[in-house]
Amino acid sequence: MIYFDNAATSWPKPPEVKEAMVRFMDEIGANPGRSGHLLSIEAARIIYEAREALSTLFNVKDPSRIVFTLNATESINLALKGMLRPGDHIVTSSMEHNSVMRPLRHLEKKGIALSVVPCFQDGTLDPKELEKQVQPATKMIILNHASNVTGTLLPIREVGRIARERHLLFLVDAAQTAGAYPIDVEKDGVDLLAFTGHKSLYGPQGTGGLVIGENVNIQDLTPLKHGGTGSRSEFEEQPDFLPDRFESGTPNAVGIAGLLAGARFVLKQGVESIRRHESQLIEKLIEGFKDIPQITLYGPEETKDRIATLSFNIQNLSPSEVASLLEEEFGILCRPGLHCAPSAHKTIGTFPKGTVRFSLSTFTSDGEVKQSIEAVRHLLHQKD
Amino acid sequence: MVYGVILFPSIYFALRAEKKSKEKGLSVRLIPVPRHLSSDCGVCLRIPWEEREVIRSLLKEEKVKMEGIHLLE
Incomplete structure (x- = not known):
């Protein structure tokens, strides 16, 4: 079996992720920071260490400025709904996932104005076009770092600079890049970074x-959310300090134990080295597909402009037909359809049909890429 | 040895204080909060009383929020 659905969730995970979760269940198990006994402290220590590991990864100087959520969607909702008020204006791109578009469309009905900057057909964005959309009422810019449909990287550093110059907040959806592409919140000029734990950070689902x-x-x-934090228990008001202000309720501590192991795995491998491996593989995949005339590829041709996620279509076949043939006959698991990003598909011209998406990970091998190219060739041969 | 304790608004700061102090070779320990002192997260950092100013400035630098330093009787 070949698993090419890492953009949805990475699999397999490094073995130490499962081991850390089992160790948490067997040996720690307590509610972090709620009780002050040995196991409660140990549970809190795991969460502390996870905050620190992620701070190292994203170059965050003060780990208390990382708050845990269930996933990137929850982080984006917190940042948007928590920060924007009626009368504010926000700028985004046409390549966004519904995790961004749906909260924005919801906020639009509450009196927040929205400008969607069109991207080019390969999903790339001209920062100058984005800057043109900035108005006196603009409060924030939100962009995905890389598209979950085409793998196109957006120029966050250039946009970060624009945001600094114009005194705007810059929110980046790093669901597809955290762990797979270098992120430095200071150099990139990112004010709010939403990330998920279960993709390129190799943690379990339900962490972010x-x-x-x-x-x-x-x-x-x-x-x-407002609620119990284990701190300031004598007061009925929410704590006003980080990270407690945004972390009400018992956290997914066992999940965060896994996320810590995943983040440490990424730090040990090095994001640059993961990136290099994945870039080489996606380049081979693109090279292999380019020679096949019945295939249409989407997204930038140059690997430096993309991550290891590739969308394509095969002439006269629907994406779901391709995906089910690939699974049934070749054991290749991928994702067909719209990938929760209708606006991105309209941008690249694949709405409402969608695309077939192959998304790789650090565990993808050269052999798997070769086999998948062969599989697609066979499939076309059969259909002829 | 005379000890003191530092109280924190939450467990995050207690753990950060412990880690940053130990990295400097200071002999500190997380202990349950003594009954006569109140705290929320249930733990505080026991420190050598004579090191209190060194630790206070270290923790300030490391952005650790504190809720007071008390002599441990």
Whole structure:
């Protein structure tokens, strides 16, 4: 079997992720920071270490500025709904996932104005086009770092610079890049970074977080949830300090134990080295597919402009037909359809049909890429 | 040895204080909060009383929020 659906969730995970979770269940298990006994402290220590490992990964100076959530979607919801008020204006791109578009369309009905900057057909964005959309009421820019459909990288560093110059907040959806492509919140000028744990950080599902930069006044950011934090128990008001202000309720501590192991795996491998491996593989895949005339490829040709996610279509076949043939006959698991990003498909011209998507990981081998190219060739041969 | 304790608004700061102090070779330990002192997260950092100013400035630098330093009777 070949698993090419890593953009949905990475699999397999490094063995130490499962081991860390089993160890948590067997030896720790307690509620972090709620009780003060040995096991409660150990549970809190795991979460502390996870915050620190992620701070190293994203170059966050103060680990308390990372708050844990269930996933990138929750982080994006927290940042958008917590920060925007009626009368504010926000700028985004036409390549966004519904995790961004749906909260924005919801906020539009509440009096928040939205501008969607069109991207080119390969999903790339001209920062100058984005800057043209900035208005006096603009409060924030939100962009995905890389498209979940085409793998196209957006120029976050250039946009980060624009945001700094114009005194706007810059929110980046790093669901597809955290762990797979270098992110430095300071150099990239990112004020709010939403990430998920279960993709290129190799943690389990149900883990994610939001980096809240020094430029963000946390009193202006309304929590999504209010509730118990294990701190300030004598007061009925939400704590006003990080990370507790945004972490009400018992966290997914066993999941965070796995995320810690995943983040440490990424730090040990090195993001640059993971990136190099994945780039080489996606280049081979693109090279292999380019020679096949019945295949249409989407996204940038140059690997430096993309991550290891590739969308394509095969002439006269629907994406779901291709995906089921690949699974049934060749054991290749991939994703067909719209990938929760209708606006991105309209941009690249594949709406409503969608695309077939192959998404690789650090565990993808050269052999798997070769086999998949062969599989597609066979499939075309059969259909002739 | 005379000890003191530092109280924190939450467990995050207690753990950060412990880690940053140990990295500097200071002999500190997380202990349950003594009954006569109140705290929320249930743990505080026991420190050598004579090191309190060194630790206070270290923790300030490391952005650790504190809720007071008390002499441990």
